[in-house]
Amino acid sequence: MDNSAGRRRAERRGRNAERIAALYLRLKGYRIITTRFRCHAGEIDIIAMRRDLAVFVEVKARADERVAIDAVTPSAMRRIRAASDVWLARQEDAHLLSQRYDIVACLPGRLPRHFIDAF
Template sequence: MSRGGAPGPGAETVRRRRHLGRGHRGETLAAWALRLKGYRIVARQYRTKLGEIDIIARRGDLVAIVEVKARPTLAAAMDAVGPSAQRRIEGAADLWLSKQKDHARLSIRFDIVAVLPRRWPVHVTDAWRGRW
């Protein structure tokens, strides 16, 4: 702590690192849950100029664009993916889809996996409808 009781300059870095580690663990748990449901993980942390997709999972011609949220409740996880986040994810999905050779036959779905304390991840399929 610096004088005056405010946290030192490294405190924010430590909090951010802890937050990112928790997010990565949540994404790993979500990916395993999806694999056990028969999905193949195509990409994790897929970054584009428009934003990032946490997980891209595929089962046959169905592609699930998955946002992972670690929250205390399912409602909090669902609320954390608001309209602006949905638009960002949809834009990133557009870019990913445009690079797929078989894009014409693929069905896209937007899902949320909620990673909750002391519970198996909750997979919410079709959490919102994209522009398609």
Template structure:
């Protein structure tokens, strides 16, 4: 049996599966640290938040990045992607007004092969 030819569609499906797996792993890592996952893949207009999590009085909008290295994962969080996340977070808060009574922040979880996911708290400011 031959393999289907590689191409943009196959690459896109692989990237989607990799991202979904990384988000699942990140969600479990956060749960083990006491976080409750409020939403996964929250979409709002052109923006998307991978995970929305709550622990105590904190609601974190979490960007998950899976790359071959920690540096590559950090580099993948561009100013444009941060702006999209911030805009989506504002929509989330508008739809969930009780969220304003919590400390809101933007976290990142880096998923690198062979390592436990790294949770970076308050990774970037709300600058939109």
């Protein structure tokens, strides 16, 4: 298998995990604002709202939940926080919003695991 085929498969797996995570969050009562928010500072997989709470979600598809959590490195956390600052700066009501950073681990053959206030 060449590297590009593996990359495409990983990309597809990641997109599927993001769709599953978004559906799971909707079922838990969150409103999905956007997926794959990108800016110069970084990328956020899912931005969701619940009342006045903006939730910035990193999605990881891994075989084990501990591996999924550990895959969100300190540098990834910094990029997600920086991207969330950009998104918040574009919102007129940002001063009214609380914010939180979550991880959703998509595990094979299991329901996703939602780690609230993960970082």
